[in-house]
Amino acid sequence: MNMKYSYYPGCTLKTKAQDLEKFALDSAKTLGVALQEQKEWQCCGAVYPLATDEIATKLSSVRSLAEAYQKGEKLVTLCAACHHVIKRVNEDMKHKEDIRKKVNNYLQLPNDYEGECEVIHYLEMLRDEIGFESLAQKVKKPLKNRKIGAYYGCLLLRPSKVMKFDDPENPSIIEDFIKALGATPIIYPYRTECCGGYLAIDQKDVVEKMTQNIFESASKYGVEEIVTACPLCKYNLEISGFGDENNISISYFTELLAEALGVK
Amino acid sequence: MSVEAKETVMGNKNEFEPLIVAFCCNWCSYAGADLAGTSRLSYPANVKIIRVPCSCRVNANFVLRAFQRGADGVVIAGCHPGDCHYSTGNYYTRRRFSLLTNFLEYVGIEQERFKVDWISAAEGNKFATVMNDVLEKVHRLGPNRKLRDARWKR
């Protein structure tokens, strides 16, 4: 299967979250998927600019989208924040005429970009393009009876009208992913609650409260490991210290994938 | 075009009172128009409605006659296919006016001047939006000289 995609890493994956990317790329190779990193990509801005008059902060995403579309490939993202920002910007370019006009006027791309490119997250690629069944067949070392809880956070799921990632209140994509790797997924109610995100800078107490709820809920349901797709969530969960208290380890979902495929 | 010239062109555009003749089926679109009225929505006064028992009652001659008598736009509104009070009436409307819309455009009538749409009795605001939309497009196109009977004074 020679599936070729444009790949948008995002800056955090180059520094603080390198193993999120490393394992992803190694696994992709064994799955026969060519993730071609874009030549020139810039920082997506980490948060989607919500105000209606914010145009400049969306340009970097449009450049990547336009380049991917020009090559006729889908754009695969790995970090949850980058996926959130790029997908919502893409939605604006598809539906909001004044944003589309202003961005195209400013960027003067070879041909105007109108949101044609399809943005998919690495997990969506596994689910829709490769399929969890065929992924399961490729697993060399099934992660037998490891109790793993998925931690979705906010940016992949919400707002579901735009992200269309999974059922925002009752997702199953990461659980299916875990099952495909042979492990046993555990569903705990706080898996879709916010970890505090950028409050980590100024309101550490609020983050602490939030992460505490998440860990309590996870441990009550017997979760031993938590996997996530967002570097900031992983940081907030790790820094809170509740992981060690409830001896729950936190890792990126790609680490799990790499381990199961035997490339770790 | 000099500024003054543009004014004059724009000028006569402002006095230009577009006339839109709308054929509305008694069971759905006419009731939709009534609902637009009861909900006090607004669309320009140049739209004048003729009640027909069903959208399948509208003959191509009526449309051509309206253009002959100087109408700048013609609208035909019927029930959504499947909701027709006479069960199959608007299936024929759909075929007849799919051909007529294409044919009139083929003969040189701008597509915006002849609008066919499905408006149910519960869609008061769709009725107003369709009429406003047609008005705005016809206003941009200006008066309709084509198919017009020169002897007819408005």
Place this chain on the structure above:
Amino acid sequence: MEKIGLKVRARAKEALENREVDEVMGWKKGEFWYDVYPVFITEANEADDLIWDAFCVNNLSKYLIQKQKENKKVGVFLKGCDSLGFNQLLKDNRIDRDQVVIYGLPCVGMVDPEKVKKEGLNKGLLEIKRSKDEITFVTKEGEKKILGRQFDYDKCLACRYPNPVVYDELLDTEIAREVSEMDRFKDVEAIEKMSITERFEYWSNQFSKCIRCNACRNICPACSCEKCVFDNVNAGVSSKASVDSEEQFFHITRAYHVAGRCVDCGECTRVCPAGIPLDQLNHKIMKDINELYGKYDAGVDVSQDAPLVTYKLDDADSFTEHGKGGK
């Protein structure tokens, strides 16, 4: 074609002699090389005047309406396009099938006198003979043979039904003509490419040439109403005033009236004294019907409902956004 001509005469004589029919309709040679006109013969000896040559283009089926009023049994010679017209009349219950005996004549195509004149070959021309695609020009100075169909009517070049689709007897072996479906509506596509103002210019010029002689209506097998709406004053629909909008009204309405019923026999364009390409109107409607509601050839199958008197629940339309219809 002369061989078949003899057969035509023999068959007509035989039919009249043993009273198979009260009357036979065929073609007769006129004064000039291109002049052929329909003729009704009741006596066996008149059959010798009947001919079958490269100019028997008239569609005889429409005369049956009047003949049947005199409730006579009639024998008639029909080409492919004529038989399509016959079927359309049959579908409109204008003629009674049992009162007609049809002698089918597969047709290789009829010669357009205008094209001969344009080539200047009409000087001193006495007669034109044709066998298959070889045309022989008999002039005072002698004979000249030209191979090819460049003199045929445009409608014959695009003919898709050379063999009669309905007949009691077939007087010749069937002919095979391949015609590409792709560029059947080339003329329509050319006009569709014009801008909206160009199209209106084109058609209003064409319509302004119309002198309302009604030749197109009278020849058309699909236009068979007992009393046409344009002849009926109290229908209040249209008048004959020499004002552009009247001709536009007439031609748009007529094209719309024959929608889904026109058999594409091209007669309206041939007979129009003003040379208006009327079939380009009917072709546009045919193209839309084929695109929107599936390929339909009028006059081929009498039992099949015409597109405008039937529907499908999931029909496309060409006026709402989601409607899947064409331009």
Place this chain on the structure above:
Amino acid sequence: MQRIGVFVCWCGTNIAGTVNIEKVIAAAGEMPGVVYAKDYQYMCSAVGQNLVKNTIKEQKLDRVVIASCSPRMHEATFRKTAKVAGLNPYLVEVANIREHCSWIHKNKEEATKKAIALTRAAVAKVALNTALIAGEIGVESRALVIGGGIAGIQTALDIAEAGYEVDIIEKSPSIGGKMAQIDKTFPTLDCSACILTPKMVDVSTHPNINIYTYSELENVKGYVGNFEVTMNQRARSVNMEKCIGCGICTDKCPSKKAKSEFEEGLRNRSAIYTPFPQAIPNVPVIDREACIKFKTGKCGLCETVCPAGAIEFSQEDTKITKKYGAIVVAIGYDIIALDKFGEYAYTNHQDVITSLEFERLTNAAGPTGGKLVRPSDHKKPKKVVFVQCVGSRDKTERGKTYCSKICCMYTAKHAMLIRDKYPDIETYVFYIDVRTPGKNFDEFHRRAVEEYGVNYIKGMVGKIFPDGEKLQVHGVDALTGDTIKIDADMVVLAAATKAKEDAEDLGRKLSISTDTNNFFTEAHPKLKPVETHCAGIYLAGACQGPKDIPETVAQASGAAAKAIGLLSKDKLVNNPCISEVDEKICSGCLACTKICPYDAITSKVITFNDHGKITKRVVAQVNKALCQGCGGCTVACRPGAIDIKGFTNKQILAEVDALCR
């Protein structure tokens, strides 16, 4: 010369507010054929109508134009007035200068010009009107009620009491509908079964009523007074006559895995089952998906144990076609699916239930015999939380924009019943607004709060976190601004009501329209709440919009009254604006026969003297009784030989000319 009278109505200020009446009167005076123009504040009032009557007589008017509100409102009124004054009612036209003019245009000058144009069009049309005599059609004196819930039952009883034959067609194996599932009913708390089952028995024993259960409507042809309905009675696999309803088969049946729809899935049922003990008809039905005999061919135990030998595996669906004069639609409502409301954890926790499931839990004949226990571990809950407006008043696609009307009352009832039976159970109700507008309704709600101590908290629930045995309910008290957490044992969701799944198809079969929420559209929300646009078809109950039982029964009697009014006539005046053929012009192409939805046009051979020769010709002819006047044939008729009286080609062309003047 014609003598047309134009009467312009002020409609108080509705028209006069933005239309200059004097100018309209002045303009009307000059219109061709108009000899008299007068205005009045309320033309549809008795005084207004007398003005019209007297003027017709004094001025010997032969045609009348009323410029007022929509003809859909008062065309019939003004036609009656003309008839009383001795003028043929079909020589009256109405110009709609209110809904289509004064109400939508603010600028007085523009509105006046348009009012004059609309009046001129009406005058031009009325000038070409011909006097029409309404024909008569017979009426089948039998009614059909679609749906066997309380609405259908009440309608059928009222019609049957009036002496007419009524057929009830019900999709499920027994009549009773939602009300049969309910324990107690508000506001009087009397037991639902006690007031429903007697009515069900009346229905089954009433000589005039036939019940077709386990049947669906296939198609409907015809029109008011002469509906021809085809029903598909699905095979019950049990012979209705032989079965004595002893119930042995349902006990012995080995296949017990199917979920009981009646018990909202809280209990299983056997493959051969009656939905509930008091089912009418008390004849079981074999669910062919669950039955081992149908699936694998083995078993057939019920056949062997049946004392009456009533089991017939070979039974087939039967088609029944009958004629009806009136049809009443009473198919009731459903509850929305809650799978999209993940925050309430309905799909992944057994103790989060809907109110209908709660009704079954507290119902004595229910799965737990009326004992309130948690479905998960059958323990008695200590804290029960009720959540209101789940999916109601919700503009997103997962919910419904309307208020479902009955949840505030039944939730107050539920909470009160718990507090009454188990005083130690704490009950909380999260609400946005408590809406109790009925008679004794608010007092009922206040009793729940004041006497029974139900805690009402104004604010919605954010999310429910299943936490071991408990359910952590995260809510808010919007009044004090505190976020709230309750460790509840059971949560009851008041889910929004919605129209039945097949409402739209049924509407299409009956050609009555449904609104954007698939509830049936009534002819007029205030003036004709139980009628539809299609004459002879009436609405009763929640299929027309969310409704409680008192309103449903009232509406059912209303619909029955309308149906009785129709059936009481042996002759119906039919719409005279139907098509007619001008045989001189008709060329017999019969395209019109293919278009007519009612197959009202047939062909005939006419013989006539054509300039001395007797000739025959096929022409079309219209069956006056079948034609409904849609006009589809007139466009298919190229020479214009067939035309619709009241909407002739010339009239519409005259209107076009008048509007383009």
Place this chain on the structure above:
Amino acid sequence: MTRVKVIPENKKNIIDKIIEMSGENIRDCMQCGKCSAGCPASDGMDLLPHQVIRLLQLGQIDRIVESKSIWNCASCFTCAQRCPRNIDIANIMEAIRLTIIRCVGNSRLKADDVPSKVDCKMPQQAIVSGFRKYNK
């Protein structure tokens, strides 16, 4: 508590600005409180989200500006996802923040006090988000 004028004249343009910037119609809100009930960061808020919207409806912009709530909002879109009136409260919170930090000198997160808040493991995603939310 002195009596409040419902929409004080001088506050009208700020309210319209916020509505226009957020693209949301605050009149749609029926004060059901679902946003506040589900807001994960509500513990640290003195004004709950539905109260912020209520104050906007009444034009009491000053009390919102003084509150901590708009800075505690983590833009996690839980409120936007569940609001039955389809209002995106996160947009409104952002619009209010922007009206404050877009005035000169009002930035809440200055560049030079970032080092004190950062530790070696914090991903720069956090810092960039912080700047986007608190600094203009």
